[in-house]
Amino acid sequence: MPDELFLAMRQSIIDGVPDRARELAQQWLADGVDPLEAVNFGFAVGIKFAGDQFGCGEMFLPDLLASAEAMKAAIKVLEPEMLKRGSQREALGKIVLGTARGDIHDIGKNLVATILSASGFQIFDLGTSVTPEAFVAKVKEVDADIVGVSALLTTTMAGQKAVIEALDRNGLRPRVKAIIGGAAVSSKWAAEIGADGFSRNAIDALELAKNLMGKGTASA
Amino acid sequence: MRPRTQLLSGDLIGRILREAFELLMSPGVRVGSAEVVELLQAAGVEVTDGVARLPETLVRKSLASAPRDFYLYNRRGEKAVHYGGDDVHFDPGSCCVQMLDPETLEARPSETRDLVRIVQVAETLPQFAAQSTAVVCNDAPSLIGDLYRLLVVLQHSDKPVVTGSFSAAGLQGMIDLLVADSGSAEKLRREPRAVFDVCPSPPLNWSEFGSHNLLDLAHAGVPAEIVAVPLAGGTAPVTLAGSVTQHAAEVLAGITLHQLAGAGSPVVWGGAPAIFDMRTGGAPMGAVETAMLNMACAEVGKHLGLPTHGYLVATDSKFVDAQAGAESARSAMLGALAGINMISGAGMIESLACHSVEKLVMDAEWIASAQRLARGIEVRGDDVSGASLATAMFAQTGLSGEFLKLKETRALFRQEQYLPSAVIDRSARGSEPPTDIFARARTRVDELASAYRKPSLAEDVLRKFQAIVEREADRAGVVAELPGN
Ligand code: B12
Numbered sequence: 001m002p003d004e005l006f007l008a009m010r011q012s013i014i015d016g017v018p019d020r021a022r023e024l025a026q027q028w029l030a031d032g033v034d035p036l037e038a039v040n041f042g043f044a045v046g047i048k049f050a051g052d053q054f055g056c057g058e059m060f061l062p063d064l065l066a067s068a069e070a071m072k073a074a075i076k077v078l079e080p081e082m083l084k085r086g087s088q089r090e091a092l093g094k095i096v097l098g099t100a101r102g103d104i105h106d107i108g109k110n111l112v113a114t115i116l117s118a119s120g121f122q123i124f125d126l127g128t129s130v131t132p133e134a135f136v137a138k139v140k141e142v143d144a145d146i147v148g149v150s151a152l153l154t155t156t157m158a159g160q161k162a163v164i165e166a167l168d169r170n171g172l173r174p175r176v177k178a179i180i181g182g183a184a185v186s187s188k189w190a191a192e193i194g195a196d197g198f199s200r201n202a203i204d205a206l207e208l209a210k211n212l213m214g215k216g217t218a219s220a
Numbered sequence: 221m222r223p224r225t226q227l228l229s230g231d232l233i234g235r236i237l238r239e240a241f242e243l244l245m246s247p248g249v250r251v252g253s254a255e256v257v258e259l260l261q262a263a264g265v266e267v268t269d270g271v272a273r274l275p276e277t278l279v280r281k282s283l284a285s286a287p288r289d290f291y292l293y294n295r296r297g298e299k300a301v302h303y304g305g306d307d308v309h310f311d312p313g314s315c316c317v318q319m320l321d322p323e324t325l326e327a328r329p330s331e332t333r334d335l336v337r338i339v340q341v342a343e344t345l346p347q348f349a350a351q352s353t354a355v356v357c358n359d360a361p362s363l364i365g366d367l368y369r370l371l372v373v374l375q376h377s378d379k380p381v382v383t384g385s386f387s388a389a390g391l392q393g394m395i396d397l398l399v400a401d402s403g404s405a406e407k408l409r410r411e412p413r414a415v416f417d418v419c420p421s422p423p424l425n426w427s428e429f430g431s432h433n434l435l436d437l438a439h440a441g442v443p444a445e446i447v448a449v450p451l452a453g454g455t456a457p458v459t460l461a462g463s464v465t466q467h468a469a470e471v472l473a474g475i476t477l478h479q480l481a482g483a484g485s486p487v488v489w490g491g492a493p494a495i496f497d498m499r500t501g502g503a504p505m506g507a508v509e510t511a512m513l514n515m516a517c518a519e520v521g522k523h524l525g526l527p528t529h530g531y532l533v534a535t536d537s538k539f540v541d542a543q544a545g546a547e548s549a550r551s552a553m554l555g556a557l558a559g560i561n562m563i564s565g566a567g568m569i570e571s572l573a574c575h576s577v578e579k580l581v582m583d584a585e586w587i588a589s590a591q592r593l594a595r596g597i598e599v600r601g602d603d604v605s606g607a608s609l610a611t612a613m614f615a616q617t618g619l620s621g622e623f624l625k626l627k628e629t630r631a632l633f634r635q636e637q638y639l640p641s642a643v644i645d646r647s648a649r650g651s652e653p654p655t656d657i658f659a660r661a662r663t664r665v666d667e668l669a670s671a672y673r674k675p676s677l678a679e680d681v682l683r684k685f686q687a688i689v690e691r692e693a694d695r696a697g698v699v700a701e702l703p704g705n
Contacts, residue, residue: 062453154362154365158363
């Protein structure tokens with residue numbers, strides 16, 4: 001009964017139980033059905049629900065992270081078969097993330113990465129104190145759609161500008177969008193350095209990224 | 221008897237330290253700079269893949285060479301802050317990036333004029349034993365922002381300063397400013413005017429930036445305040461006891477690096493531990509558990525006989541409202557009862573991101589109340605009324621109830637009661653409509669700012685300041701001048 005199985009898949013993600021999600025994914029493959037269906041009607045519905053619940057304060061970070069882990073476990077089982085069938089799940093977009101040069105704050109950036117990846121973006125996290133050159137290299141390597149630069153210090157905000165300039169120098173913009181965030185950053189600063197967007201928190205960052213990919217619920 | 225809180229039993233402190241020493245061996249401590257690795261290896265410490273394992277004997281040796289107490293001095297060369305024992309001092313929170321505009325009630329980027337106003341107010345209020353480099357000046361070049369803040373404070377204050385640098389390279393210019401102000405490096409070492417906050421990165425990571433600052437401070441003999449920031453559940457164990465253990469390990473590692481670089485150089489067992497908000501990932505500075513963490517971490521430091529520091533009197537509210545008042549007043553009380561030597565955070569809202577000078581004058585009231593509470597109930601008046609608590613006074617009044625007329629009342633009420641400023645409303649309702657605390661705080665800020673007198677600095681000191689600013693601006697590739705008035 002696929003319907004029941006879909007419900008179980010959703011629930012395994014919402015409950016954040018990787019073992020259960022893995023088991024259900026294996027069961028699905030054993031039946032020889034298109035793995036993409038399991039993602040689209042089962043697991044992905046669960047992670048979307050978890051993300052929404054987190055957004056409205058009903059679920060907490062440890063719950064959300066557990067859901068994300070369960071999602072990863074399911075995808076890991078399904079991925080080889082999806083590749084074989086060429087029915088690759090379409091990512092919302094590829095995002096290169098990092099904290100600006102000289103800055104070691106990463107809690108906010110990690111949160112943004114968690115939410116975006118749980119929602120279907122493919123995230124390449126370069127970590128903290130990242131040079132503009134490293135951002136550019138990664139963007140080229142993975143053919144990214146969006147670059148996100150976090151900065152929490154007034155001294156490292158200049159690093160956000162430097163990344164945008166480096167993208168420009170390499171002729172990567174406007175195709176690649178640049179977004180920024182962090183405690184000291186404002187929409188004024190974003191405008192000043194020509195960023196394509198800015199957000200004050202991870203939930204808004206998701207909306208922003210979707211809008212930039214033309215997949216938002218509202219227009220940018 | 222001085223009232224004291226105690227959250228940790230002797231047994232629990234023992235366990236915390238045992239596990240902290242275990243953590244220093246396994247998983248060990250990440251160390252970010254080649255210079256630090258060299259220093260550790262020279263001391264016989266094993267460092268593999270950037271991770272050092274610090275044996276208890278070495279850490280204990282560093283603890284033994286760290287001073288039990290030290291003083292910060294004001295510009296007149298007087299002892300103004302005693303780091304040690306159960307003495308409690310307060311300073312405004314440091315390094316906000318925003319300022320709450322009292323007119324619009326909006327947070328906007330902080331500027332030089334904001335820092336000057338905060339310094340003026342804190343200079344005038346006896347509740348603040350020290351100044352801090354309270355906000356960054358967004359109107360000055362950000363690349364030398366740390367240096368510039370300190371300069372503004374030195375130009376406008378005679379009090380000691382709690383400060384910190386934003387990078388490994390930024391520190392030297394700041395120390396040079398202090399040397400210029402003191403007259404010589406030797407004098408600065410003997411009578412330090414400032415203490416520098418230095419943060420490890422949780423968990424158990426002494427990054428290139430933090431460890432470099434520690435070494436440079438130890439070499440200069442300028443006090444270092446190790447501000448470990450475990451966030452319980454996010455960057456540290458979710459249990460308060462677990463986070464206190466991680467905090468201990470991080471500070472112990474810092475003290476070891478620091479003392480290896482300069483044995484006997486002053487260092488503070490400090491911190492800004494907080495819980496981790498499970499909805500936002502933020503660090504709720506006003507949470508009661510955050511206060512508990514600060515108190516408990518200080519207890520461990522006191523057990524080791526070290527000077528202590530904590531981050532309290534701050535709020536997560538975006539306004540100066542009832543939440544701000546409740547959170548700040550509560551933690552001021554708790555910090556004072558914990559006997560923390562330096563309590564930073566007053567004036568701060570929005571989880572350390574924004575400052576309000578109106579809140580600063582309100583916080584001064586909570587601080588004064590906390591200081592009053594910490595003095596406890598004293599038996600006094602023996603000299604005035606003979607050795608009695610009440611009988612000698614009753615011998616004079618009988619049952620008349622005329623205590624207001626007693627010489628004891630007149631002689632002692634100022635010691636018994638803290639007399640609040642007009643920020644606190646205790647008035648009887650009169651013909652004027654009552655005012656709200658924010659309005660009273662605004663008036664008080666204006667009054668304090670007009671009562672303030674700017675210190676006059678010697679011409680040659682100002683010239684040295686100018687030269688340092690130009691040199692550092694040059695190094696950073698920016699143009700900067702000495703801030704005006
Ligand atoms: C925790 C913390 C630390 C921790 C960081 C741990 C870690 N692994 O990240 C530690 C202790 C290591 C630390 C160190 C320092 N810190 Co600090 N820190 C903080 C604190 C209290 C909270 C930051 C945080 O994690 N917030 C919670 C997260 C969830 O929020 P967030 O980062 O804003 O992220 C959200 C949004 O901004 C947005 N976002 C973030 N990034 C991005 C990116 C993109 C692309 C998008 C779209 C959105 C987005 O979404 C996020 C999720 O909702 C802030 C104060 C504050 N309230 O911001 C100070 C603060 C940022 N630190 C400050 C300072 C001064 C320092 C130090 C220099 C202190 C010192 N002297 O040692 C060092 C910096 C060293 C360095 N070179 O980087 C100052 C900055 C002042 C300034 N001039 O800029 C602040 C404001 C505190 C203060 N008043 O002193 N710090």
